[in-house]
Amino acid sequence: MNFRRTDLTVSERAADLLAQLTPDERIAMLHQAMPAIERLDVAESRTGAEALHGVAWLGTGTVFPQPVGLAATWDPELIEAVGDVASTELRAKRAENPLVSLNAWAPVVNTLRHPLWGRNEEGYSEDPHLTGQLGCAYAQGLRGRHERVWKTVPALKHFLAYSNETDRSATSSEMSLRTLHEEELAAFRPAIERQAAGSMMLAYNRVNGTPAHTQPELVAEARSWADGSIAIVSDAGAPTFTVTIQGAQPDGAHAAAALVTSGMDSFTDNDADAKPTIANVQGALDQGLLTWDDVDRAVTRILEMRIRTGEFDGDGFHGDGSHGGGFHGGGDPYAGIGVDAIDVPSSRALAREAAGRSVVVLRNDAGVLPLQEPTRLAVVGPLADAVLTDWYSGTPPYAVGIASGLRGRYPSASVAVETGADTITLRAASGLYVVVSDDGGQVAAVAPSASGSGEGSLFDVTDWGDGLLTLRSHASGGLLTGGAWPMRADAERVGGWVVQESFRRHEHADGTWSLLHLGSGRWVRASRDVGLLLAEGVTLDDAERFSVEVVRSGAEAVAAAAASADVVIVAVGNDPHLAGREAADRPHLMLPDAFARIWRLAHGANPQTVLTVVSSYPYVLGEADAAASVVWSSHGGQELGSGIADVLSGDREPTGRLAQSWPSDPAQAGDLFDYDTLRQQATYRHQPKPYTFAFGHGLTYSRVSYSAVTATAEVVAPEPTHRHPALGEEGDVHVTVTVTNEGDRPAEELVQVYALAPSLPLPAPRRLLVAYRRVRLEPGESREVELSFDVARLAVWDESLRLDGAVDDWVHEGALRVQPGRYVLATGPSADDLPVSAELQVSAGS
Numbered sequence: 001m002n003f004r005r006t007d008l009t010v011s012e013r014a015a016d017l018l019a020q021l022t023p024d025e026r027i028a029m030l031h032q033a034m035p036a037i038e039r040l041d042v043a044e045s046r047t048g049a050e051a052l053h054g055v056a057w058l059g060t061g062t063v064f065p066q067p068v069g070l071a072a073t074w075d076p077e078l079i080e081a082v083g084d085v086a087s088t089e090l091r092a093k094r095a096e097n098p099l100v101s102l103n104a105w106a107p108v109v110n111t112l113r114h115p116l117w118g119r120n121e122e123g124y125s126e127d128p129h130l131t132g133q134l135g136c137a138y139a140q141g142l143r144g145r146h147e148r149v150w151k152t153v154p155a156l157k158h159f160l161a162y163s164n165e166t167d168r169s170a171t172s173s174e175m176s177l178r179t180l181h182e183e184e185l186a187a188f189r190p191a192i193e194r195q196a197a198g199s200m201m202l203a204y205n206r207v208n209g210t211p212a213h214t215q216p217e218l219v220a221e222a223r224s225w226a227d228g229s230i231a232i233v234s235d236a237g238a239p240t241f242t243v244t245i246q247g248a249q250p251d252g253a254h255a256a257a258a259l260v261t262s263g264m265d266s267f268t269d270n271d272a273d274a275k276p277t278i279a280n281v282q283g284a285l286d287q288g289l290l291t292w293d294d295v296d297r298a299v300t301r302i303l304e305m306r307i308r309t310g311e312f313d314g315d316g317f318h319g320d321g322s323h324g325g326g327f328h329g330g331g332d333p334y335a336g337i338g339v340d341a342i343d344v345p346s347s348r349a350l351a352r353e354a355a356g357r358s359v360v361v362l363r364n365d366a367g368v369l370p371l372q373e374p375t376r377l378a379v380v381g382p383l384a385d386a387v388l389t390d391w392y393s394g395t396p397p398y399a400v401g402i403a404s405g406l407r408g409r410y411p412s413a414s415v416a417v418e419t420g421a422d423t424i425t426l427r428a429a430s431g432l433y434v435v436v437s438d439d440g441g442q443v444a445a446v447a448p449s450a451s452g453s454g455e456g457s458l459f460d461v462t463d464w465g466d467g468l469l470t471l472r473s474h475a476s477g478g479l480l481t482g483g484a485w486p487m488r489a490d491a492e493r494v495g496g497w498v499v500q501e502s503f504r505r506h507e508h509a510d511g512t513w514s515l516l517h518l519g520s521g522r523w524v525r526a527s528r529d530v531g532l533l534l535a536e537g538v539t540l541d542d543a544e545r546f547s548v549e550v551v552r553s554g555a556e557a558v559a560a561a562a563a564s565a566d567v568v569i570v571a572v573g574n575d576p577h578l579a580g581r582e583a584a585d586r587p588h589l590m591l592p593d594a595f596a597r598i599w600r601l602a603h604g605a606n607p608q609t610v611l612t613v614v615s616s617y618p619y620v621l622g623e624a625d626a627a628a629s630v631v632w633s634s635h636g637g638q639e640l641g642s643g644i645a646d647v648l649s650g651d652r653e654p655t656g657r658l659a660q661s662w663p664s665d666p667a668q669a670g671d672l673f674d675y676d677t678l679r680q681q682a683t684y685r686h687q688p689k690p691y692t693f694a695f696g697h698g699l700t701y702s703r704v705s706y707s708a709v710t711a712t713a714e715v716v717a718p719e720p721t722h723r724h725p726a727l728g729e730e731g732d733v734h735v736t737v738t739v740t741n742e743g744d745r746p747a748e749e750l751v752q753v754y755a756l757a758p759s760l761p762l763p764a765p766r767r768l769l770v771a772y773r774r775v776r777l778e779p780g781e782s783r784e785v786e787l788s789f790d791v792a793r794l795a796v797w798d799e800s801l802r803l804d805g806a807v808d809d810w811v812h813e814g815a816l817r818v819q820p821g822r823y824v825l826a827t828g829p830s831a832d833d834l835p836v837s838a839e840l841q842v843s844a845g846s
Contacts, residue, residue: 003303004312006148006331010228013312015301017042027281029299030260031267031274031584032233046101046308047233051152051596052392053637054091058100061394062089062347062638064614065475066576067108067138068360071124071659074772076137076728082142083096084105084224085347087151090142092493093336100527102309103199103233104142104152109135109187110163110203111662113683116163116672118585121390121616121634122157125659126182126683127769128694129727129793132190133480134659136726137440139196144334149310152332154235155199156191159222160212163584164633164672169238169245172206173333177814178797181722183677185221190726192225194334198305199231202264204238211248212296213238219263224807231305233266234259239277240269248648253283254455265298268554274580321489342680345396348639355636356642360656361699363842366628368608370701371567371652372692378416378565378606378841379403380558381572382462383614387419387640388493390576390616394443396638402571402612409649411479416561420598421460423474423552428511428526429545433457434533440476440490450549453454458551464578465592467519469503470494475494482517482535487524495579502578504542514543553602562605571649573615576635580617589666591619599624612644614838617628618662621692625664632658650701653799655748655774657698661831664692684831685765694832696752696769698714704777704829711735711825711838715791717845719813720801724793727769733792738784752772752783753836755794756824762796764819770794791842794818821843 002008003017016025019468020040028035036044053070055061063492064070073079087104094100096145106123111131117123124131135156144151161173161184174820175184200222203212212218213234223230242248242255249255256277259267267277284290306312310332361369379385385401400408403417427432428445435447435456448451458474471489472479478490483500485593494501500519507513515524523537526544537543555576562568572595591613600623603609611627614635621627633656636643646652665668668687670680677683684695691697712733725731741747757764771787795816806812820842826834 003307006313010304010307014300016248017303017332018300021299026295026299027278028274029302030281030295031266031269033272033274043098046099047103048105048268049101049103050392051086051089051090051104051106054086054394055390057393058093059395059649059815060397061342062351063352063389063394063396065358065636066390066615067124067489068112068121070128070138070354070638070661071134072360072634072656073354073357074657074659074774075357078354078357078663079134079137080141083138085277086146087142088337088800090152091334092339092341092629095338098449100647102152103155103231105155105157106142107135107138107154109158109191110158111183111187113163113183113675113677114619114672115663116120116586116669117163117659118259118580120580120583122392122790126661127659127685128187129724130659130769131187132729134198135187136190138193139191142193142198143198144597146333147258147284148266149313150198150308153198153305153308154191155201155840156188156195156197157201158203158235159188159200160215160218161207161675162205162212165583168583169204169241171673172209174350176676177799178678179676180811181797182217182681182724188222188725189225192222192230195227198228198308199233201233202238204235204241206246211242211246213242213264214258214262216262219506219768219812220807221811223263229301229304231266231301232264234268236268238269239267241599252280252289256280256288257284258293260290260298265301272631277488284363297739310746327508342827350637351637352642352646355633355639356646356652358633358636359644359647359654360658361631361647361654362632362693362697363628363630364699366630368567368609368610369648371648374410374413374566375405376414376565377410377567377569378418378561379406379416379571380420380561380602381567381570381595382419382421382464383571383573385641386417387638388635389574390635393583393637399638400641402569402641402644405643405645406569406648408642409645409651414566415638418554418561419460420554420558421543422554423458424785425457425549425551426459426546427549428531430526430531431530434546436475436489438475440473440478440488441534443480443487443489444676445526445533446690463594464575465594466579466587467504468578469505471503472500482519482522484522486527486532486534491524496577499577500776506543509743512545513548514540514545514828555597558598558601558815559605562602562609565606566608568606568609569612569613570609573613574617577617585672586617589618589620589663589669591621591624596623599627603627608649614640618660620663620666625692653746653748654698654700657694657696657750661687661691661695662693664690675794683770685702686767690764690832696831697830697832698750700749702745702747702779704747704749705740705742706737706828706836708738709735709825709827709836711837711840713839713845714841716843717818717820718792719845720798720803720817721792722793722803722806722812722815724795724816725790729790730788731792733789733791735771735825735827735838736784737787737789737836738782739775739777740830741779741781742781744779747777748774750829751787751827752829752831753787753825753827754791754831756826757794758821758823760819760821762819764794764796767826768793769831791818794814794823818842
């Protein structure tokens with residue numbers, strides 16, 4: 001039982017356990033649902049638990065801001081603390097259910113190169129090195145700081161070149177070697193190199209025409225960064241897709257062979273049914289497509305991952321094989337974590353801190369913020385007091401919306417809430433009104449009059465943009481859903497893999513409506529005689545035509561609430577399950593007209609209006625760009641409202657800064673399916689025109705000036721390499737920036753340094769973030785802020801080079817080279833606002 005000895009290395013323990021497994025048991029270890037080996041007292045196990053911004057899919061857990069929001073803190077220490085809470089609560093869930101995996105499928109380190117990506121909320125930044133740094137911090141929190149035992153084993157997602165949802169398993173991400181090394185691999189490297197991640201999930205897409213799941217050169221490159229092993233898991237269903245969608249393999253046996261020999265270790269396929277995977281692997285062995293050595297290498301890495309978590313530490317075996325009360329090296333230090341570790345006061349406090357620190361004040365031209373002790377507040381819009389969760393969110397123990405957060409901050413003020421939804425009745429062609437039962441279990445056109453049915457006939461209709469509607473019943477409080485037959489109105493929220501609560505309106509020439517249920521693609525009709533609503537009409541001709549009466553105008557209510565308030569908070573933004581999510585890219589980048597209309601109504605009634613956008617992604621604001629006061633937050637989790645109230649009130653000085661640019665025009669983002677950002681002049685690194693809100697932008701409530709900068713005058717270009725230094729690594733270039741707080745409030749300033757390249761033989765990025773530092777300045781305080789970076793950060797990929805001793809494959813056809821020249825080191829509060837600069841001469845090496 002040497003595999004239980006903690007005085008042995010992980011590889012020695014895994015080798016011992018592997019040697020005791022039968023051939024059938026070894027094959028079975030390759031599937032996500034691994035069986036128990038009772039004779040060895042090895043428990044049944046699983047790969048994979050979702051923990052993107054807190055524990056997900058496992059019941060109640062602390063819900064933090066989405067990663068795109070966490071990134072706006074620009075604070076690796078805070079993000080590590082969030083990861084630590086997530087890993088603690090995952091351990092607590094495992095204490096309740098031993099089948100909960102400690103292989104945490106997080107963080108996502110795909111760069112946010114294009115804001116149309118449906119999964120934008122899951123990533124951190126458009127900058128690959130900032131993505132790598134912040135993703136590494138979250139992974140470190142998940143992994144823990146114990147030298148030997150990993151609290152969880154994070155799996156970086158999704159390797160590689162994955163940031164479009166449309167036809168994601170079919171599309172090919174075309175990668176030049178320059179894009180590969182400068183923008184893709186750089187985001188994955190820090191967490192692996194620093195042993196913060198011990199696993200990786202492969203991506204659905206193809207890379208240069210070949211499935212990402214069968215790219216042995218890329219997997220080998222990632223594994224070369226690690227001191228220990230990296231367990232590679234497939235994305236769900238992807239092994240089958242190599243046959244059925246991508247056509248890369250003729251059958252399951254060939255697919256299994258290609259996947260395992262390419263470096264994949266665990267099949268996430270067919271849910272918990274391992275039989276197809278076992279049959280495919282056995283078939284590959286029988287046909288000579290796969291060897292037992294191939295199988296053993298993969299199984300070993302999975303066993304090593306489990307050993308790292310301390311799973312086999314606690315039985316008390318001595319090194320001599322005898323059983324006693326202790327064991328070499330100590331046991332699992334996290335074994336005592338129980339269910340009482342979920343939703344503890346410190347986690348609630350951290351959730352509030354993270355929510356507040358991720359809020360970004362984008363514009364404050366009218367000086368409305370911070371709020372000056374208002375007596376009458378109006379919070380208007382669909383997110384006025386709603387806290388929405390995404391596909392990878394947990395179930396929050398409580399939720400504080402924006403209006404609730406403001407009520408808590410201003411207990412003596414009146415806080416009016418208007419969502420902007422119209423309250424309507426629907427009358428079928430039969431002349432009967434649609435009525436909902438109190439429990440939402442029945443929805444039918446049965447009432448001869450609306451007045452006689454009370455609340456039962458009333459629906460609040462929310463327009464989420466582009467005619468995408470949800471209808472909430474007054475009687476049941478639930479959303480109308482086509483997910484049941486007959487239809488019901490009992491859904492608490494929009495959700496599910498296939499959303500059942502959204503509809504699109506078709507307005508006929510006579511003003512009647514027909515409703516298309518988007519989850520099924522069927523039209524809503526009323527059944528004969530009994531009037532039950534059914535989402536089953538195949539064509540528009542099958543659809544019911546509802547006469548609609550607006551009982552209460554949402555627009556009028558918004559205007560009235562705004563007119564009577566001291567200050568208006570316009571709270572708009574996406575529902576994370578609509579108009580962009582996993583499996584569906586966004587239809588466009590524009591702020592929906594429905595949201596702009598709410599802002600226009602509120603601002604027209606009261607100029608003291610703050611446009612507060614809560615969203616998973618940036619918008620092109622369009623008409624609403626006229627707003628003088630703009631604030632952004634991601635979907636901030638259970639403390640969203642408290643965090644926003646803390647910033648709006650000035651109780652928390654604004655610290656949030658954008659880690660993703662907000663375009664002024666959709667064209668700035670380029671083509672979603674073209675991964676070459678250099679060619680497209682996409683992202684802040686290459687875009688020549690200013691953004692509406694630039695990368696790094698975010699205001700304080702004070703005025704900070706940049707008056708001087710000094711920098712290392714000259715350095716020698718280093719030798720070419722295959723490694724970019726990580727963001728935050730100290731180096732041979734030193735920059736000192738003088739900043740002054742000229743206002744009367746403290747300021748939390750994010751001092752940023754960018755390298756601006758001269759004209760070079762190999763075009764370099766127009767601007768490149770090379771260092772940053774957060775400083776707190778008291779009123780009137782000046783400070784010299786010192787920053788440093790390695791000049792190798794300026795390297796670009798040169799395909800003409802070959803490094804001695806490099807791996808002889810296509811991935812290594814070239815090297816990263818710093819080109820000699822006179823660079824400018826510019827510093828300021830964002831990538832588009834760099835008021836002071838110094839020159840750096842890079843000389844050629846000997």
